[in-house]
Amino acid sequence: MTLEIGVILPTSTPDPSTPILGDIREAARLAEQLGLDSVWSTDHLIASAPILDSTAVLGVAAGATERIRIGYGVLLLALRPVAWAAKQISTLQYVSGGRLEVGVGTGGVNHGDIGWRAAGQSFADRGPRTDEALRRLPSLIAGEPTVLEDDTEVTLAPGASVPPIFVGGESLRARRRAAEFGEAWISIGAAPEDIAKHRAQLAELAAAHERPAPYPIVVATNLAGDRKQALDQLAAYAAAGTRRVVVPPTGADWRAAYESAAALKQELAASL
Numbered sequence: 001m002t003l004e005i006g007v008i009l010p011t012s013t014p015d016p017s018t019p020i021l022g023d024i025r026e027a028a029r030l031a032e033q034l035g036l037d038s039v040w041s042t043d044h045l046i047a048s049a050p051i052l053d054s055t056a057v058l059g060v061a062a063g064a065t066e067r068i069r070i071g072y073g074v075l076l077l078a079l080r081p082v083a084w085a086a087k088q089i090s091t092l093q094y095v096s097g098g099r100l101e102v103g104v105g106t107g108g109v110n111h112g113d114i115g116w117r118a119a120g121q122s123f124a125d126r127g128p129r130t131d132e133a134l135r136r137l138p139s140l141i142a143g144e145p146t147v148l149e150d151d152t153e154v155t156l157a158p159g160a161s162v163p164p165i166f167v168g169g170e171s172l173r174a175r176r177r178a179a180e181f182g183e184a185w186i187s188i189g190a191a192p193e194d195i196a197k198h199r200a201q202l203a204e205l206a207a208a209h210e211r212p213a214p215y216p217i218v219v220a221t222n223l224a225g226d227r228k229q230a231l232d233q234l235a236a237y238a239a240a241g242t243r244r245v246v247v248p249p250t251g252a253d254w255r256a257a258y259e260s261a262a263a264l265k266q267e268l269a270a271s272l
Contacts, residue, residue, distance in 0.1 A: 002272065003234060004244035005265040006038035007031050008073060008219075009061060010254040012051035021050060022254050028061035030255065032068040034262035038101065039065075040073030040246055046115035055088045062096035070096055073219070073246065074105035074168040074186060078126040079119050082133040083154055086140035090160035093141070098161055103186050103217075105168040106130050127173060134181040138162045166217060178214045179205030184243070185214045189221040192236035199241045215243045223247060227264070234268050 010022030031039045039061055043054035058070045070092070077085055093100045106126045107116075113123035122129070132149060139146045143159020167178035168186035178185035179202055187195065195216050203213035218237055223245075224230045237245055247261040 003238040003242065003265075003268060004037040005261050005268075006040055006069075006071070006244060006246040007036055007258050007261055008040045008042065008246060008248045009057060010249055011041055011054070011057050012047060012049050020249050020252060020254055021052065024052075024057055024060045025064040027254060027258070028064045028068065028070075030258055032065045034258055036068065036258065036262055036265065037244065038069040038071055038246070040071045040103070043072055043075050043079075044107070044111055044115050045079060045119050047111045055092065058092055058100070059095060062092060062099065066097075067099075069099045069101055071101035071166075072103050074103035074166070076107045076126075077104045077133045077137070078106065078129040079116060079121055082136050083140055083146075083148065083156065085133070086137055087156055089137075089163065090141045090143070090156065090158070093160040093163050094158070098163075100163040101166065102163050103166040103168050104130065104134065104182075105186070106174070127177075131177060131181075134165070134167075134177070137165070167214070175202055176205055178202065179211065180209050182214045184217050186217045186219065188219045190216075190218060191222075192233070192240040192242070195237065195240040195242055216241060217244045217246065218242050219246045219248060221248060227267075230264055231267055231271070234264060235272065238268070238272060 009024055009027050010020045028039050041054040041057040044051050054072055061070045089102055116123040136146050140156055141160055141162050143155060143157050145153055145155045147153050164183045165181060166184040166186050167182035175185060175198060185202055199216060206213040224233055234245060249257045
């Protein structure tokens, strides 16, 4: 199985000490030119480091490219009204020509709850509200009549083809959510041996919903700096059943990170 390689756009970074803000158009075009499979934008209103708006970023990336897939990695769905999120998603799916992928998560505690309070949303019950939003999201995106939580029926027009929905998170609850709603499960930095273990669990959880097991996607925050070690890690991820690895930018030089990811993809394809 070929391992797909994606990269995170330079809109922020998990490391608050080295926030990365770069030219989104240039970054998306470079990733496409290098033959990478996807570009991703992180999402928050107020994070522990400066961060750009994910929907605006993906709109720019879509307009700057023709083939590469664009994705939320991950969208904090419960941070905004689900109808508004669906409108943004359907619009991105339209302007990108059907290249959008939607990773959904609940957000961790590392950014605190200030962004949630600023958006007028509860941080404490974000998990159940994410589940409710995921139940309504496909029909809203598709432009079908949908009853919201307050019993209001809405139809968003124009509708769009529903993009692949992925669910991120390291907890058992997140994997249950992925099994119920997702085509894929996104892990932040899980080791290959953990991926193999979680795949079996995901298959069991998905069977209870009579759904195919979601496949793993890994954001490789722990990818080795040494080229051979990194190739060995990627090969181990592929052997464990991972379909895609997403490489975050490190330090301030996102261009070098993209070029390295593309070189690793080529070398790995030749070796598998």
